Amino acid sequence: MSLEVSENQLDAIIRAAIEKHGDQRDALIPILGEINQALGYIPGEALGKIRRCINTPEEGLFLADSHLYSIASFYHMYSLKPVGRHIVRYCESAPCHVVGGRQVIQRLHDFLGLAPGETSADGRWTLFQTSCLGICSVGPVIVVDDDIYGHVTPQRVSFILAKYR
Amino acid sequence: MISLTINGQTVEAPENYTVLQAAEKLGITIPTLCYHKNLSPFGGCRLCVVEVQGARLPMTSCVLPVSPGLVVQTESPAVIQYRRAILRILLTNYYDAGYKRTNGKFDLDEDNELMHWARVYEVDSRKFMAKKPRFPIDSDPNPFVWVDMNKCIQCTRCVRACAEVQGRFVWSQSYRGYKARIVAGADTTMLQARCESCGACVAYCPTGALDNKMSVGAGRADRLIRTTCTYCGVGCQLVLNVKDDVPGGRVIRVTSNTDESVASVNGLHLCVKGRYGYEFIHSSQRVTRPRVREYLLDGTPRPKERGRWVEVDWDTALNAAAQGLLRARNQHGGQAIGVLASGKNTNEENYLLNKLARQALGTNHIDCCSHIYHAPLTEGLNEALGIPAMSNSFDDIASRANSLLVIGSNLTEQHPVFGAHIRQAVLRRKIKMIVANPDFTNIAEYAALPLYHRPNTETALINGLMHIILERGWEDQTCIAKHPNGFAEFRAVVAKYTPQKVAKITGLSVEDLYQVAEILATNRPTAVLWSVGLADPSTGRGNVQSLANLQLLLGNLDVPGGGVNPLGGQNNIQGACDMGCLPELLPGYRRVADEAARAQFERAWGTTIPAETGLPAAQMLSAAGQGRIKALYLYGEDILNTSTLGAQLRRDLQACEFVVLQEILPSEATRYADVLLPGVGFAEKSGTYTSAERRIQMIHQAIEPIGEARPDWRIIADVARRILTGEGRSIRETDYSAWDYETPEQIFHEIAALTPIYAGVSYERLERGERLQWPVDTAEHPGTPLLHCGYFSEGQARWTPVEQKPLDIESSKPQELTLV
Numbered sequence: 001m002s003l004e005v006s007e008n009q010l011d012a013i014i015r016a017a018i019e020k021h022g023d024q025r026d027a028l029i030p031i032l033g034e035i036n037q038a039l040g041y042i043p044g045e046a047l048g049k050i051r052r053c054i055n056t057p058e059e060g061l062f063l064a065d066s067h068l069y070s071i072a073s074f075y076h077m078y079s080l081k082p083v084g085r086h087i088v089r090y091c092e093s094a095p096c097h098v099v100g101g102r103q104v105i106q107r108l109h110d111f112l113g114l115a116p117g118e119t120s121a122d123g124r125w126t127l128f129q130t131s132c133l134g135i136c137s138v139g140p141v142i143v144v145d146d147d148i149y150g151h152v153t154p155q156r157v158s159f160i161l162a163k164y165r
Numbered sequence: 166m167i168s169l170t171i172n173g174q175t176v177e178a179p180e181n182y183t184v185l186q187a188a189e190k191l192g193i194t195i196p197t198l199c200y201h202k203n204l205s206p207f208g209g210c211r212l213c214v215v216e217v218q219g220a221r222l223p224m225t226s227c228v229l230p231v232s233p234g235l236v237v238q239t240e241s242p243a244v245i246q247y248r249r250a251i252l253r254i255l256l257t258n259y260y261d262a263g264y265k266r267t268n269g270k271f272d273l274d275e276d277n278e279l280m281h282w283a284r285v286y287e288v289d290s291r292k293f294m295a296k297k298p299r300f301p302i303d304s305d306p307n308p309f310v311w312v313d314m315n316k317c318i319q320c321t322r323c324v325r326a327c328a329e330v331q332g333r334f335v336w337s338q339s340y341r342g343y344k345a346r347i348v349a350g351a352d353t354t355m356l357q358a359r360c361e362s363c364g365a366c367v368a369y370c371p372t373g374a375l376d377n378k379m380s381v382g383a384g385r386a387d388r389l390i391r392t393t394c395t396y397c398g399v400g401c402q403l404v405l406n407v408k409d410d411v412p413g414g415r416v417i418r419v420t421s422n423t424d425e426s427v428a429s430v431n432g433l434h435l436c437v438k439g440r441y442g443y444e445f446i447h448s449s450q451r452v453t454r455p456r457v458r459e460y461l462l463d464g465t466p467r468p469k470e471r472g473r474w475v476e477v478d479w480d481t482a483l484n485a486a487a488q489g490l491l492r493a494r495n496q497h498g499g500q501a502i503g504v505l506a507s508g509k510n511t512n513e514e515n516y517l518l519n520k521l522a523r524q525a526l527g528t529n530h531i532d533c534c535s536h537i538y539h540a541p542l543t544e545g546l547n548e549a550l551g552i553p554a555m556s557n558s559f560d561d562i563a564s565r566a567n568s569l570l571v572i573g574s575n576l577t578e579q580h581p582v583f584g585a586h587i588r589q590a591v592l593r594r595k596i597k598m599i600v601a602n603p604d605f606t607n608i609a610e611y612a613a614l615p616l617y618h619r620p621n622t623e624t625a626l627i628n629g630l631m632h633i634i635l636e637r638g639w640e641d642q643t644c645i646a647k648h649p650n651g652f653a654e655f656r657a658v659v660a661k662y663t664p665q666k667v668a669k670i671t672g673l674s675v676e677d678l679y680q681v682a683e684i685l686a687t688n689r690p691t692a693v694l695w696s697v698g699l700a701d702p703s704t705g706r707g708n709v710q711s712l713a714n715l716q717l718l719l720g721n722l723d724v725p726g727g728g729v730n731p732l733g734g735q736n737n738i739q740g741a742c743d744m745g746c747l748p749e750l751l752p753g754y755r756r757v758a759d760e761a762a763r764a765q766f767e768r769a770w771g772t773t774i775p776a777e778t779g780l781p782a783a784q785m786l787s788a789a790g791q792g793r794i795k796a797l798y799l800y801g802e803d804i805l806n807t808s809t810l811g812a813q814l815r816r817d818l819q820a821c822e823f824v825v826l827q828e829i830l831p832s833e834a835t836r837y838a839d840v841l842l843p844g845v846g847f848a849e850k851s852g853t854y855t856s857a858e859r860r861i862q863m864i865h866q867a868i869e870p871i872g873e874a875r876p877d878w879r880i881i882a883d884v885a886r887r888i889l890t891g892e893g894r895s896i897r898e899t900d901y902s903a904w905d906y907e908t909p910e911q912i913f914h915e916i917a918a919l920t921p922i923y924a925g926v927s928y929e930r931l932e933r934g935e936r937l938q939w940p941v942d943t944a945e946h947p948g949t950p951l952l953h954c955g956y957f958s959e960g961q962a963r964w965t966p967v968e969q970k971p972l973d974i975e976s977s978k979p980q981e982l983t984l985v
């Protein structure tokens with residue numbers, strides 16, 4: 001995952017995503033997902049580019065930046081800002097919370113020195129909070145990049161994160 | 166019909182009604198915030214909850230469909246408790262920094278809907294309101310829209326208004342939970358998010374989170390005066406908010422008209438010009454005292470540059486104007502005088518200018534900007550189809566056309582509110598629109614196919630489309646059989662315009678031409694819309710005749726959703742033409758050359774009218790330059806800045822012996838005037854305008870004339886009276902020979918008496934809110950939303966073969982001009 005994206009790279013990602021998911025409105029979520037997956041975040045310019053590819057007012061479909069932004073900002077799985085090399089997400093929902101999640105979160109904040117949504121100055125970490133990931137039975141849950149960790153304790157936090165450079 | 170019970174009363178409601186609407190039918194008000202009857206339902210704020218028998222929880226009535234046997238309580242104790250709780254929650258996220266001037270001093274905003282309901286349900290807003298802001302106050306640089314998201318309650322009315330009214334999709338509700346907020350575009354400024362500053366979101370916001378920036382702190386209005394917008398031919402109704410803290414009052418803001426008993430084209434919608442373009446009313450530049458040149462007072466010959474201005478009293482100025490005109494008449498005859506009216510004047514004023522010219526002065530040299538850019542649009546139409554105006558109505562086109570051809574019109578900028586209606590027609594009804602214009606225009610975003618043809622090749626383009634229509638057998642045989650006049654000649658000419666040839670002339674592709682022809686032929690009715698983009702002096706008339714041919718060929722005339730629809734540039738250019746401010750026409754489109762028509766006005770006005778047609782504006786002015794016209798009376802037209810012939814016109818005006826100018830703001834023409842008569846803006850007088858769809862509407866005086874300025878109808882009458890009592894001038898006393906009007910309404914009576922298409926129109930009917938589109942034959946006639954072709958030509962239309970003119974490179978060179 002990188003902080004810088006070239007114009008061409010972005011165009012290529014969008015083109016591939018639209019080819020894969022189609023150019024209708026219901027494809028917006030997966031298209032945004034592809035971009036977020038590829039870049040770790042959704043750059044502002046991407047919204048305008050997607051809009052131009054999908055707009056067909058004569059079919060009664062008019063897409064503006066506001067539509068895309070509304071979707072992109074709604075889901076916790078998308079980021080609208082560039083992110084660090086590694087993304088740490090913690091679950092903030094009640095089931096995780098009550099089995100020790102609160103302490104894990106505190107430890108994460110302290111260890112990384114970040115509030116949710118922030119990226120570390122060295123570009124290594126970005127911290128996000130997310131809602132229930134559906135695996136409450138192993139809570140508290142954190143996710144680093146694509147790896148899921150259950151039964152996390154404050155003590156385990158630094159060990160888990162040490163694996164990511 | 167579904168029967169249900171609300172507060173113990175039984176009501177029958179249509180199936181698609183909500184409980185809220187059913188309650189309204191009974192006259193029961195349920196409080197709402199996120200609901201607005203013009204917008205799609207949202208069901209987010211929950212203030213409209215009601216108790217439904219058998220339901221566990223209160224239900225939101227704005228989205229609850231009626232169902233048989235439903236028993237509803239709208240004000241039960243439980244519901245009231247619930248509403249109070251909701252209001253308290255809304256208030257905890259609402260912060261008011263206290264910049265509204267509510268009772269004369271800066272304080273909390275008490276006038277918005279949230280505060281209203283808090284008062285009604287006795288929730289102490291000061292107690293529950295947020296104690297500190299979460300967002301910057303005035304957070305967007307938009308010059309007209311004030312944004313203070315601290316007052317936002319997330320009702321999303323702005324989101325829906327921008328999408329469903331203006332069609333710009335600037336706002337969205339983004340993020341979620343506590344962080345949820347209203348965001349412009351991709352969290353940019355409004356303008357970057359494509360805002361057009363129409364103010365619709367402001368008009369619909371129930372809390373003042375969005376407000377009118379120019380008047381946030383201006384306080385409450387003392388008076389609300391409904392009037393007609395003065396900017397374009399859509400003719401929107403708007404409300405001038407007047408404060409009486411200065412003598413005569415001042416306009417502090419413009420708001421939407423909410424009086425539904427008044428027929429209006431725009432509902433709550435306005436555009437940036439109508440809603441925010443009112444500052445000129447109180448401009449410090451206003452001419453507020455009459456002026457004459459010093460030489461006129463001294464009785465000395467006119468110096469070359471006309472000499473010094475002297476401010477004088479009205480009598481002196483009016484006498485000087487009348488004497489100058491009279492002198493020209495007595496020495497050189499009436500036809501040595503020209504009168505220039507304007508499509509910005511009221512009908513009453515334009516009628517009087519027409520009477521001034523033809524009766525008091527005895528000249529047919531009267532015109533308005535019409536001959537500079539409007540006449541080609543309507544004259545060609547009158548010749549071909551016998552109608553000099555839009556055949557169909559705005560709402561008819563937006564709701565019934567199945568396809569549109571928009572040509573030579575920058576629709577969303579020239580006629581913005583109608584442009585927004587068209588956007589919605591494309592989005593909601595999925596109608597096909599072809600936009601043909603040499604340059605990109607905003608409405609082309611919504612086109613099924615935008616065409617960028619070479620400038621001035623419209624005739625070839627339309628001929629080419631008709632060629633294809635005939636080749637494919639798509640023509641309407643019935644219509645051709647009904648109007649056979651000239652068809653054979655027409656067909657022969659169109660036969661020459663093969664798609665290949667047309668592609669070469671226009672620069673379009675053969676495939677596009679076929680596709681356009683097919684879209685139009687298979688999506689009838691098609692409404693054709695055009696504007697001044699087609700009005701090139703050399704090709705305008707032919708372009709319009711070609712469009713008339715196209716509509717005859719496709720059978721799109723005399724049908725709802727079709728028709729030929731010229732959209733004039735100025736708000737009342739239609740009225741100016743109706744009132745006979747044209748060198749060849751008397752009021753009501755009767756020809757000067759027609760003896761019977763002349764005789765009628767001669768009888769009415771007690772004088773003789775020259776039989777010879779007058780000169781159109783540009784020639785009138787060049788005749789002044791050459792000394793054939795000795796005096797000019799100019800009112801309402803900033804001629805030097807709206808014509809491409811500016812430099813020549815300056816010389817012409819400079820050369821003219823005597824120029825009377827009636828104006829509200831100094832214009833360049835002031836330099837060339839000898840007498841300056843200060844008139845007033847639309848807020849300072851009453852009268853009528855006729856919109857592009859032939860709809861006659863009132864303007865109402867809201868404030869007193871500024872300084873010594875006078876209503877323009879009064880000025881014209883004052884000059885005319887002085888001319889008629891002057892030396893060497895006498896007329897017979899007849900029904901309408903006099904100029905003793907005391908109100909614009911008296912002038913309108915005279916118009917109605919002498920102009921058959923206006924015969925049934927009266928202020929009384931207009932004040933009642935009636936929708937009156939001419940022809941209105943009698944006081945009972947309902948007006949004519951759909952004007953049939955042949956109205957002015959015994960029911961007959963004529964096919965006019967039109968050839969593409971060789972391209973005149975000179976005339977399409979860019980010229981310096983200022984747009985007003």
Ligand code: SF4
Pocket residue numbers: 310326327331333334335336355359360361362363364365366367
């Ligand atoms: S002013 Fe008009 S265009 Fe701009 S955001 Fe509001 S509704 Fe949309």
Ligand code: SF4
Pocket residue numbers: 316317318319320321322323324347369370371372373374375
């Ligand atoms: S800005 Fe006004 S209209 Fe828009 S959501 Fe907020 S309160 Fe509602």
Ligand code: FES
Pocket residue numbers: 091092093094095096097131132133134135136139141
């Ligand atoms: S609550 Fe954390 S995974 Fe469900």
Ligand code: FES
Pocket residue numbers: 196197198199200207208209210211212213214225226227228
């Ligand atoms: S008005 Fe019904 S939920 Fe807001």
